[in-house]
Amino acid sequence: MKRDVVNLEPGVDQPAPLAPVTEDARYIGASVPRGGIERLTQGLGQYVDDLELPRMAHVAYWRSPVAHMRIRKIHADAARAVAGVLLVADGHDLAKVCKPWVAVLGHLAGMKSAPQYPLAVERACWQGEPVVAVVAETRAQAEDALQLISVDWEALTAITNMETALDPSTPLIHP
């Protein structure tokens, strides 16, 4: 259903609000035709994976194998030398061009997440957190080069219990 944009400028007349959808007899007990469904049954839908753009590149990630670790050194020279590889980036590289994202809740003032960087900086704080990004002309090249990435890392204490996470003796994951 089309949702009209409401003009909130002072002095602009507001149109009468539409009846809530539950009072609208059109949908109750009626079979509502669904637009655009036929193409999905003919393989003619378009999903993100179907998009091909000019100069499009593909990325594959080296991810943290453990829930908490310190990143010591990233060995990426061999990956950089692979044909088709355009960029190998780590957390420090991306932190220079991308500010960390902090999630907040509009209806819960003061509630906010720890700063989240696109790639882990210094430490990874969950298993699977992206640590190194390998960008290449094709997905296969990116994944090939990924095999040549090695990371020296040191396991840190994993915090796996919400109750003990509140204990002062438990290390803080996001100080």
Place this chain on the structure above:
Amino acid sequence: MADLYPIRVTVNGETHQCSVQPRTHLADFLRETLGLKGSHLGCEHGVCGACTVELNGHMVRGCLTLAVQADGGTVNTIEGVSRAGVIRDLQQAFVQRNALQCGFCTPGMLMAAKELIEQRPDASRAEVREWISGNYCRCTGYHAIVDAICEVLQHRRAATVRTEASA
């Protein structure tokens, strides 16, 4: 990088001569080399069924079949069978029963159902459920899909009976 391997494959009635890496799987070949994006890749390890296509008359997992295995063969995809109109009733039944939401699994689901309908026209509801158990749908909960396939089986059986009666 391995050498390229020449293949000749007929896809949806058109013959293509291409060079592929031996490791390229059939679904990537169809999607990336031929631009046929209707076959989808959900898991890429043979579990979800979204890449189901027909190779030499039998359904296969596009992600577990190498493109070189299709050399000299015939492939039909959702694009081809749609154009040929051979599963028009099945597609209509899916639409009428809203047997899809996002539609990502639908091409694979239809290709699997196509083989069932052609090979086992007397399939029971339990057999339909068993047959499509290799195709994952994370939206619908399967009931509408099973309903649609059962309806097509029933209609085609009725049509066969009518044809035989008038012959």
